[in-house]
Amino acid sequence: MKRNNRYKDIHNRCLDQIRQLPTGAELPTESKLSEELEASRTTIRAVLSHLAEIELIDWQGRKKTILRKPLKRDYFVSEETRSTHQIVEQAFMENILGGHFDVGVLLNESELARQFDVSTSAVREFLIRFSRFGLIEKAPNRGWILKGFTQKFALELSDVRELFEQRSVRLFVNLPARDEAWQALTHLQQEHLALQARLQQDYLQFSNLDNRFHKLIYSASDNRFINDFYDLITIIFHYHYRWNKKDELERNTAAVAQHLDIIQALIDKDEEQALAACKVHLAQARQTLLSSIDWEK
Amino acid sequence: MKRNNRYKDIHNRCLDQIRQLPTGAELPTESKLSEELEASRTTIRAVLSHLAEIELIDWQGRKKTILRKPLKRDYFVSEETRSTHQIVEQAFMENILGGHFDVGVLLNESELARQFDVSTSAVREFLIRFSRFGLIEKAPNRGWILKGFTQKFALELSDVRELFEQRSVRLFVNLPARDEAWQALTHLQQEHLALQARLQQDYLQFSNLDNRFHKLIYSASDNRFINDFYDLITIIFHYHYRWNKKDELERNTAAVAQHLDIIQALIDKDEEQALAACKVHLAQARQTLLSSIDWEK
């Protein structure tokens, strides 16, 4: 049956909102809450119902009065707020990128379902979704062939990435001056400079910045296929680098500098220079990815 | 429950094999049949069982003697050999590309399941698979938003196609002389010339040739993402042109000539010329796709 992870997630987010308000204050209308928390009124009402039950609020018709501050134990643990889909994704990615499966092996749904303790449908749907990343392939009536996170995969990924990113950079330079991307870019430049100053301590924050930077560049292409491809890169890097923390500080230091080069060239509207800087950065990224694979196997 | 479409398909294919043999001849071993027809021995045995039952063969242990020629009525109708997945795909594509849905509408699984007379799981799995084509997008807990086969979609598709195809052409020129792609290319050149001569009559055969031509070009990239993208193009064109037969002869005449230009340039190893010819061809393809959309709405 369906899990009530959504309810639990909204519940937690509702508690966050309540914490912002003083005791005795009133909560907005159901429709307002529904809009703010991005859930249906049905779910909101379920949450309010529960909040009244644990006597965190008093709920009489349209009067919802906060009785006390939310406590740590009023929250659901984050594990329970995730959908099965997310659970399977994480379990699978950790296995595949962690190298727990042999390349070329035939994965079967029932085995994975047992391993992850979910139904076969959940695994099946995940695998269908995941197959677009090119790491597995369906063998009808037999299962899924694991093509593996190999050197070839990394090369193919990098090739397309370079193609897309170069194109995006070229389009970015020619964006009209009033495009809001320029504002976003100067803002990112500030953030890069700020991070550069305190990189020794906060180098782990780079991955978030990195993601936003590339997403902005890609957005210049305004192309769903190109943007979707960046989602793939994001997920690969997200999970992959959980097992490859080697040289992270050095890598990030170099990357920040490279990003800044690209940003400066873009602001100068120097297409030649921007492409060159982009090339340098991507060559580095490719190298990092490749070496991390060799390091793994 | 699971349909036995596979059994029926293998059954038909088995009859095709038997037709090649004289009455009284013996069929190969189960394992041989299994290998030849690409099915498990279980399915082969089910087929043999049935063939014995309708007294088309005599089956005693490892002796399988053909008793008579297969008749038309021994075959299962092709409709029954298709999986639900294929049924849903066709039904859905005809609806979406035929413009039976409004752009921006929220598609719901249960409605589609009723409409196509299959289970919600079948629809759901299809939609997940299909979402990678960028025509629909999931709204969690709500359904699927139809982004539609719009002009923007056609432009985004064409842009990426040009990026990939240009790259493939560039790589093709530099393929080593001993690469078997060269042989395939000269063979395709012959086929193009042959078709050109009889295009007035056989212009419908072009689509198959077109597909093989581009697939060969793409193969030079040897990149799963690029090849996957061509699969998307193929499916879009396959279904889309079932509703746009306008000017097909003229279009195909032009395309054959353009293909021949590209092929010649490739054989001459003239990268410049090949890219130029490719550009012309793609510009034409883009135009055709765009005009067909305007024509539709």
Next chain:
DNA sequence: CAAATGATTTTTGTGGATAAAGAACATTTT
């Protein structure tokens, strides 16, 4: 005794059931 057949076990493809979540309709309140 290796290869083929026979029998059994496991897995996939598909439909269906059900709680959670959303949407739509009905009623109340300001």
Next chain:
DNA sequence: AAAATGTTCTTTATCCACAAAAATCATTTG
């Protein structure tokens, strides 16, 4: 009467059941 709440109906997410198909194990045969 517009907006909010209360109620009911529909759809989604998830699990499970079961026949078809594959995989595996056991037995026979040349």
